[in-house]
Amino acid sequence: MTKDVKFLGRTLVARDQAHLWHPYTQMKTAPPPLPIVRGEGVYLYTEDGKRLLDGISSWWVNIHGHSHPRLNQALFDQAQQLEHVMFAGCTHAPAVDLAERLVQLLPPGLTRVFYSDNGSTAVEVALKLAHQYWRNLGQPERRSFITLHHAYHGDTVGAMSASEASVFTQAFTPLLFDVTRVDAPYCYRCPLGLERTSCRIDCLGSLEAALKRHGGTVAAVLIEPMLQAAGGMIVWPAEFLAGARRLCDAYGTLLIADEVLTGFGRTGRMFACEHAHVTPDIICLSKALTAGYLPLGATVTTGRIFDAFLSDDRARTFFHGHSFTANPLACAVACASLDLFRESDVIARVTRLEAQLRAGLAPLTGLPHVGDVRVIGGVGIVELVGDKGTKQADGYLDDIGPRLAAAFLERGLLVRPLGHIVYFMPPYVITDEEVEWALGQIEEVVTAAIGGS
Numbered sequence: 001m002t003k004d005v006k007f008l009g010r011t012l013v014a015r016d017q018a019h020l021w022h023p024y025t026q027m028k029t030a031p032p033p034l035p036i037v038r039g040e041g042v043y044l045y046t047e048d049g050k051r052l053l054d055g056i057s058s059w060w061v062n063i064h065g066h067s068h069p070r071l072n073q074a075l076f077d078q079a080q081q082l083e084h085v086m087f088a089g090c091t092h093a094p095a096v097d098l099a100e101r102l103v104q105l106l107p108p109g110l111t112r113v114f115y116s117d118n119g120s121t122a123v124e125v126a127l128k129l130a131h132q133y134w135r136n137l138g139q140p141e142r143r144s145f146i147t148l149h150h151a152y153h154g155d156t157v158g159a160m161s162a163s164e165a166s167v168f169t170q171a172f173t174p175l176l177f178d179v180t181r182v183d184a185p186y187c188y189r190c191p192l193g194l195e196r197t198s199c200r201i202d203c204l205g206s207l208e209a210a211l212k213r214h215g216g217t218v219a220a221v222l223i224e225p226m227l228q229a230a231g232g233m234i235v236w237p238a239e240f241l242a243g244a245r246r247l248c249d250a251y252g253t254l255l256i257a258d259e260v261l262t263g264f265g266r267t268g269r270m271f272a273c274e275h276a277h278v279t280p281d282i283i284c285l286s287k288a289l290t291a292g293y294l295p296l297g298a299t300v301t302t303g304r305i306f307d308a309f310l311s312d313d314r315a316r317t318f319f320h321g322h323s324f325t326a327n328p329l330a331c332a333v334a335c336a337s338l339d340l341f342r343e344s345d346v347i348a349r350v351t352r353l354e355a356q357l358r359a360g361l362a363p364l365t366g367l368p369h370v371g372d373v374r375v376i377g378g379v380g381i382v383e384l385v386g387d388k389g390t391k392q393a394d395g396y397l398d399d400i401g402p403r404l405a406a407a408f409l410e411r412g413l414l415v416r417p418l419g420h421i422v423y424f425m426p427p428y429v430i431t432d433e434e435v436e437w438a439l440g441q442i443e444e445v446v447t448a449a450i451g452g453s
């Protein structure tokens with residue numbers, strides 16, 4: 001009996017449920033997974049013929065739409081040439097082309113590209129680089145990290161350590177290293193109880209105090225510039241980012257920008273650091289780097305950091321790598337994605353999307369349980385609360401999230417709230433009409449779930 005005959009008559013979901021284990025999924029209680037058989041543009045198609053608008057860009061990775069003919073062609077062409085080769089002792093054109101193009105596009109001064117294969121590894125590499133940088137310079141005491149409350153940097157052990165302690169990390173607490181966590185500029189829930197209209201970004205005081213207290217032991221400050229994503233879709237004032245750079249300079253430590261989500265236009269600039277004209281010492285990229293096609297990470301540093309690893313002593317080498325470092329297929333698709341940025345004004349499209357999200361979501365602020373509506377670039381966010389006065393909310397495990405997700409799905413919209421945080425983050429190729437339709441669904445579903453005024 002061949003495998004195909006054995007599977008005859010069984011749905012994809014039935015076969016999945018016999019053998020698979022899904023991420024972030026309580027396999028006992030979660031609804032069955034969506035059997036996706038095809039993607040085109042902003043739509044995904046299920047085995048049983050449903051069409052879903054991808055309102056979360058397939059976990060924030062897709063930008064030019066699914067199964068884009070130009071990206072498909074780039075992948076096919078590269079596969080004819082070279083599918084993969086190890087990257088220690090070998091190089092290839094897609095990796096070099098992509099590095100040259102990234103260096104041109106990134107904030108000035110970021111000139112050395114170290115590839116890995118996802119967002120967590122891009123962060124892990126950044127942490128290890130910062131640590132060894134100081135060690136190579138003869139300052140091994142600079143080995144601690146400062147990160148922000150509400151941060152999320154990934155699921156590997158270093159990235160988890162740097163993230164906010166949460167339900168995502170609690171089972172692993174004994175494995176994690178200590179970091180110093182400081183206030184994030186979460187204006188709706190200001191850590192100092194101030195109002196953005198009158199404050200002077202006073203929350204930076206917490207970072208300054210930590211730098212003062214820990215002085216010469218800090219290797220780096222790690223941030224998600226302008227948009228802290230999984231920790232609550234928190235949109236920053238650009239002044240906080242500028243201030244973080246200023247403080248890192250003043251206290252002589254490194255600034256690492258985790259742009260795994262924000263890179264490649266998501267906040268309305270090619271890179272979020274551009275909002276404050278900041279060059280970090282290290283930047284972490286992934287997700288939309290390959291337009292959502294293939295896993296690839298890049299950690300890009302300044303020449304100063306690279307130079308600290310140059311030595312006749314091989315012990316000063318950066319001993320880190322992965323089997324699929326700089327995979328040529330992924331690099332070729334990333335280059336094709338950058339071609340699309342150059343040929344059509346993708347950033348202008350995101351700016352238009354931002355205006356439409358602002359106008360479309362604004363009316364929701366009047367609803368009784370809508371605490372805050374915020375928008376940056378191609379991301380629209382609605383924060384739901386139990387009570388507008390106290391701003392009480394139950395966080396990621398709030399069951400309003402799955403309930404809303406199910407209601408959106410019924411209407412053909414794939415959106416996966418982070419507990420009480422509902423957000424819409426479509427591929428940039430979405431049309432104005434499709435945005436209008438999706439925002440209409442969000443307004444109706446949210447209103448029905450929480451009760452209109």
Ligand SMILES: Cc1ncc(COP(=O)(O)O)c(C=O)c1O
Pocket residue numbers: 118119120121123152153154155224229230258259260261286287
């Ligand atoms: C800011 C940020 N950093 C790192 C990561 C981890 O990326 P990955 O899921 O590819 O490991 C994520 C994922 O959502 C992220 O949003």
